Amino acid sequence: MGTLYRRFPTKTYLVAAVVAEQVARVADDAEVVLARVDAGARAADELTAFLGRVVEAAATDRAVKAAAQALGAEPGDHAEEARALQAVLDAVADLPLHAVMATGHAVEPSAPRPPPNAEVHPYVPHAVVMPAVSLVVGHGGHGTTMQALAHDLPLVVMPMHPMLDQSMIAKAVEQQGAARVVRRNASPERIRAAISDLLASGPHRQASARLGTRLRAEPGDAAAADRIGTLAATPA
Structure with a gap:
C-alpha cells in the first residue's frame, strides 16, 4: 500500500x-x-x-x-458516523425544537447522548416523520433526500462517504437552493448555524417546495413497477 x-x-x-x-x-x-x-x-x-x-x-x-x-472503513468501524451523529445532537441542544434521530444500522441507538429536546431511534419510517417535521439533516443518501424534497423540506446535508454519490446529491440540491452542505467533521456550531438558517423563512423554502412539486408529479414507483414487469415479460 x-x-x-x-x-x-x-x-x-x-x-x-x-x-x-x-x-x-x-x-x-x-x-x-x-x-x-x-x-x-x-x-x-x-x-x-x-x-x-x-x-x-x-x-x-x-x-x-x-x-x-x-x-479504516472495515465493517464495524463506524466511529466517524458516531461522531457526526453526536455533533448533530449537540448542535440542536440549544435550539427551540424537538429533534428525532434515526441512527440506522451503523451506530447503536444507545451510543449517542441526546439532549432533552431530542430522541434517538434505530429507524424511523419516512412516511410517519416527514409530514411532521420542518427540515431534515441527512448524509445525502438518495432515498432520504428524495423523501424530504417530496415533502417540501429543505435539508442540511452531511456527506459521509466521498466515494459514493452523496457529495454529488448534496451539491445538486444545494445548487437548487434547497440545502446547506456541511462537512462530515463539521463542528456543532457549524451544524447549528445551518439548521437555524433553514428553520427560518426564506428562498430555500420556495426551492424545496418547487422541487417537491416536480417530484410528486412524477409517476415514481408505478412507472418503475410497470418497467420491471415489461422487462420480466420480455420473451427469450
Whole structure:
C-alpha cells in the first residue's frame, strides 16, 4: 500500500480511484447486458445474472477490501458516523425544537447522548416523520433526500462517504437552493448555524417546495413497477 499511496494525496483519493475502477467495470458489463437484450436475450435472466456479478464482485474484490482497510472503513468501524451523529445532537441542544434521530444500522441507538429536546431511534419510517417535521439533516443518501424534497423540506446535508454519490446529491440540491452542505467533521456550531438558517423563512423554502412539486408529479414507483414487469415479460 505504501507504493500505491504515493500516487494519491490522501487515502480517500486512493479509495475513490479503486472504487471508480470497479464502477467502470460494472458499467462496461451493463453495456454488454444491454447489447444481449437488444439481440434477443431474455431481459429478466440477463438482469438477474448481472446483479449477481455485481454483488459477487463487491464481496470478493481484494483491491476494494485493501483500500477500505487503508481508509479504516472495515465493517464495524463506524466511529466517524458516531461522531457526526453526536455533533448533530449537540448542535440542536440549544435550539427551540424537538429533534428525532434515526441512527440506522451503523451506530447503536444507545451510543449517542441526546439532549432533552431530542430522541434517538434505530429507524424511523419516512412516511410517519416527514409530514411532521420542518427540515431534515441527512448524509445525502438518495432515498432520504428524495423523501424530504417530496415533502417540501429543505435539508442540511452531511456527506459521509466521498466515494459514493452523496457529495454529488448534496451539491445538486444545494445548487437548487434547497440545502446547506456541511462537512462530515463539521463542528456543532457549524451544524447549528445551518439548521437555524433553514428553520427560518426564506428562498430555500420556495426551492424545496418547487422541487417537491416536480417530484410528486412524477409517476415514481408505478412507472418503475410497470418497467420491471415489461422487462420480466420480455420473451427469450
